[in-house]
Amino acid sequence: MVLNTDQLIPGLSLDCVIFGFHENQLKVLLLRMKGIEQWALPGGFVKKTEDVDHAAARELKTRTGLDHIFLQQFHLFGDVRRNEDAYYRSMEAIQVIDRSMAVWLNQRFITVGYYALVDYSKVRPQTDEISDACAWFAWEEIPDLIIDHALIIAKALETLRRQLNYQPIGKNLLAEKFTMPELQALYETLLDQKLDRRNFQRKIRSYGILKRLEERRKGGAHKAPYLYVFDEQNYNKALIDGLNTGW
Amino acid sequence: MVLNTDQLIPGLSLDCVIFGFHENQLKVLLLRMKGIEQWALPGGFVKKTEDVDHAAARELKTRTGLDHIFLQQFHLFGDVRRNEDAYYRSMEAIQVIDRSMAVWLNQRFITVGYYALVDYSKVRPQTDEISDACAWFAWEEIPDLIIDHALIIAKALETLRRQLNYQPIGKNLLAEKFTMPELQALYETLLDQKLDRRNFQRKIRSYGILKRLEERRKGGAHKAPYLYVFDEQNYNKALIDGLNTGW
DNA sequence: TCAAAAGTGTTTCTTTTACACCCATGC
DNA sequence: GCATGGGTGTAAAAGAAACACTTTTGA
Numbered sequence: 424m425v426l427n428t429d430q431l432i433p434g435l436s437l438d439c440v441i442f443g444f445h446e447n448q449l450k451v452l453l454l455r456m457k458g459i460e461q462w463a464l465p466g467g468f469v470k471k472t473e474d475v476d477h478a479a480a481r482e483l484k485t486r487t488g489l490d491h492i493f494l495q496q497f498h499l500f501g502d503v504r505r506n507e508d509a510y511y512r513s514m515e516a517i518q519v520i521d522r523s524m525a526v527w528l529n530q531r532f533i534t535v536g537y538y539a540l541v542d543y544s545k546v547r548p549q550t551d552e553i554s555d556a557c558a559w560f561a562w563e564e565i566p567d568l569i570i571d572h573a574l575i576i577a578k579a580l581e582t583l584r585r586q587l588n589y590q591p592i593g594k595n596l597l598a599e600k601f602t603m604p605e606l607q608a609l610y611e612t613l614l615d616q617k618l619d620r621r622n623f624q625r626k627i628r629s630y631g632i633l634k635r636l637e638e639r640r641k642g643g644a645h646k647a648p649y650l651y652v653f654d655e656q657n658y659n660k661a662l663i664d665g666l667n668t669g670w
Numbered sequence: 671m672v673l674n675t676d677q678l679i680p681g682l683s684l685d686c687v688i689f690g691f692h693e694n695q696l697k698v699l700l701l702r703m704k705g706i707e708q709w710a711l712p713g714g715f716v717k718k719t720e721d722v723d724h725a726a727a728r729e730l731k732t733r734t735g736l737d738h739i740f741l742q743q744f745h746l747f748g749d750v751r752r753n754e755d756a757y758y759r760s761m762e763a764i765q766v767i768d769r770s771m772a773v774w775l776n777q778r779f780i781t782v783g784y785y786a787l788v789d790y791s792k793v794r795p796q797t798d799e800i801s802d803a804c805a806w807f808a809w810e811e812i813p814d815l816i817i818d819h820a821l822i823i824a825k826a827l828e829t830l831r832r833q834l835n836y837q838p839i840g841k842n843l844l845a846e847k848f849t850m851p852e853l854q855a856l857y858e859t860l861l862d863q864k865l866d867r868r869n870f871q872r873k874i875r876s877y878g879i880l881k882r883l884e885e886r887r888k889g890g891a892h893k894a895p896y897l898y899v900f901d902e903q904n905y906n907k908a909l910i911d912g913l914n915t916g917w
Numbered sequence: 918t919c920a921a922a923a924g925t926g927t928t929t930c931t932t933t934t935a936c937a938c939c940c941a942t943g944c
Numbered sequence: 945g946c947a948t949g950g951g952t953g954t955a956a957a958a959g960a961a962a963c964a965c966t967t968t969t970g971a
Contacts, residue, residue: 432681435780475748475780499746499782501722533682533722535746588836588916604923614917621925622961629959645922646968667916669835670861851950868952869934876932892949893941 428527431468436534437479438466438572439494440579441487443543444596447608448561451576452486452548453568455556458513463569464576465557466534479537486549486557493540493595497582500571501533510569519553538579540595562612587613589665591632594653602640602648603627630666632658675774678715683781684726685713685819686741687826688734690790691843694855695808698823699733699795700815702803705760710816711823712804713781726784733796733804740787740842744829747818748780757816766800785826787842809859834860836912838879841900849887849895850874877913879905 441452453462467482469475476496484490515525548557560566565576586592592613593606607623627633634654639647688699700709714729716722723743731737762772795804807813812823833839839860840853854870874880881901886894 432778432780434679435682469748471778472750474750475746496746499722499743501716501782503719503721531679531718533679535748585836585912588914589832602923610917616917618917619961619963620923621963624924626960643922644970645920646924648923665832667835667914669914669916670857670863670865849950866934866936867950868936871951873933890949891943892947893951895950 426468426524428524430470430472432471433527434530434532435469435475436466436532437469437475437482438464438534438536438575439479439482439486440464440536440538440576441483441546442538442540442579442583442596443546443559444609444612445543445559447612448563449612450543450559450561451565452546453558453560453565454486454550454554456511456514456553457519457555458517459510459569461510461567461569462556462560462565462572464572475535479535483537483539483541485551487539487541487546488549489541489545493592494537495539496535496537498536498575498578499533500536500575502571503531505534505571506532508570514553534575536575536579538583540583540592542596542598544598584613589667589669591630591653591658591661591666594658600636600638600650600652602650604648606651630657630661632661673715673771675771677717677719679718680774681777681779682716682722683713683779684716684722684729685711685781685783685822686726686729686733687711687783687785687823688730688793689785689787689826689830689843690793690806691856691859692790692806694859695810696827696859697790697806697808698812699793700805700807700812701733701797701801703758703761703800704766704802705764706757706816708757708814708816709803709807709812709819711819722782726782730784730786730788732798734786734788734793735796736788736792740839741784742786743782743784745783745822745825746780747783747822749818750778752781752818753779755817761800781822783822783826785830787830787839789843789845791845831860836914836916838877838900838905838908838913841905847883847885847897847899849897851895853898877904877908879908 443450443452452465454465455462465482465486467478469478479494479496483492483494509529511520511525511528514520515522543559548559550557565573587610593609596609597605603624606627607618607620610623611618632654633651636650636652638650640650641647690697690699699712701712702709712729712733714725716725726741726743730739730741756776758767758772758775761767762769790806795806797804812820834857840856843856844852850871853874854865854867857870858865879901880898883897883899885897887897888894
């Protein structure tokens with residue numbers, strides 16, 4: 424492994440829950456390390472001379488090729504025993520990492536959870552020297568994960584769902600141009616409930632963050648739906664002001 | 671200082687934004703370190719054998735004497751340069767801390783922000799060996815703070831305000847028995863807006879998390895208001911399920 | 918021509934807002 | 945007795961929910 428542990432903050436890692444949306448399913452990008460059966464969240468370490476947020480953006484870029492993406496810290500996982508099960512031992516055994524790296528990894532780690540919303544179609548999952556697979560998994564089909572990564576994903580989704588109530592999302596999970604049914608499917612997936620087509624349209628439109636194009640999505644088997652884009656200005660305003668304040 | 675730095679995770683601190691409510695003002699508990707003019711958030715470090723959450727609870731207990739209090743992690747502050755201005759140098763100068771402690775403090779620190787909601791009347795602010803003052807400050811009168819502590823407070827309040835929309839709060843900031851006007855004053859302070867008395871009552875009551883007692887608050891200059899307590903069961907349920915889901 | 922998806926409008930119900938009157942207390 | 949705060953109810957407005965019909969398209 425090419426990491427020079429001297430340059431890294433010891434005991435601090437970060438894990439990215441990278442959400443995508445495809446075929447009406449919420450997906451998460453996962454990684455399998457060489458020599459380990461379980462899958463893991465893509466993650467990394469923070470350089471001593473680097474902002475923590477920057478390290479997360481760097482990891483996201485490495486893994487997806489994407490830049491300037493919605494990426495947000497959501498929780499610090501800091502239990503003493505969270506990484507005590509030394510999952511990487513089999514990596515040392517097959518010489519994916521060396522002894523000193525193994526020792527370094529063996530210390531107590533706290534990890535910062537980040538979640539990212541990305542356009543599924545733009546991502547080409549990347550493996551590296553220490554991983555032999557990188558792939559999207561549908562929310563319902565997430566395999567067995569190392570240490571507390573299942574918990575991290577659960578917490579990320581919980582945060583995302585909450586976010587949905589007061590922030591405009593969708594911009595990052597969909598392609599630039601999208602249809603209303605696509606946006607609705609995204610909301611339905613995230614909320615895990617069916618919504619009324621007409622009421623959904625009304626509500627979303629009332630936010631004033633969408634612009635409908637003249638263009639329609641052709642080639643579908645049925646009536647061609649309109650394409651929409653987010654109105655940059657109003658969208659950004661909504662990001663700051665929120666949507667449903669409740670009071 | 672009695673801390674043995676060998677037992678602590680290096681480069682990791684935590685800061686607690688302890689909110690109280692008194693005389694219709696939102697207050698924050700602050701600390702002044704010996705030899706430093708600026709005030710600071712009460713904070714601490716995490717033992718190598720301790721959960722991060724536990725360290726926060728420990729700090730809260732030390733500082734306020736309170737246990738089992740609403741205490742929640744809200745953000746990790748991880749910029750490289752956040753603590754580079756070495757505010758503690760004057761502490762070393764007057765020998766509040768020794769050289770090795772100063773060196774230890776001089777490294778890059780990331781800090782986890784926690785916020786706590788406490789019953790103002792139950793707190794007896796505690797100083798210790800390294801601080802010469804510990805006091806409540808009204809939100810509007812927060813003095814100059816060390817490093818990024820003003821930012822940390824701002825972020826805590828932002829989180830708290832957001833929380834207000836989907837979680838029952840008040841339980842932790844008020845005495846066990848409280849009046850509707852007191853609860854309303856709390857909401858008004860947190861939201862920084864006036865609310866209609868009658869509509870507020872209706873809305874709060876519709877949540878079903880309060881129980882009205884027969885008892886009234888006597889001794890006031892006017893009509894005696896009823897006392898309320900939170901209904902434990904429904905309150906806890908609301909904590910989990912949320913109040914205004916928005917969808 | 919028909920099944921399935923997409924577009925649009927209306928009615929009903931619920932929630933929120935705005936607003937007015939009576940009661941209790943200390944001065 | 946009057947100023948002030950506290951309790952309660954009701955009518956109007958806004959928003960959410962429920963619901964039906966028409967259009968487009970490929971098979």
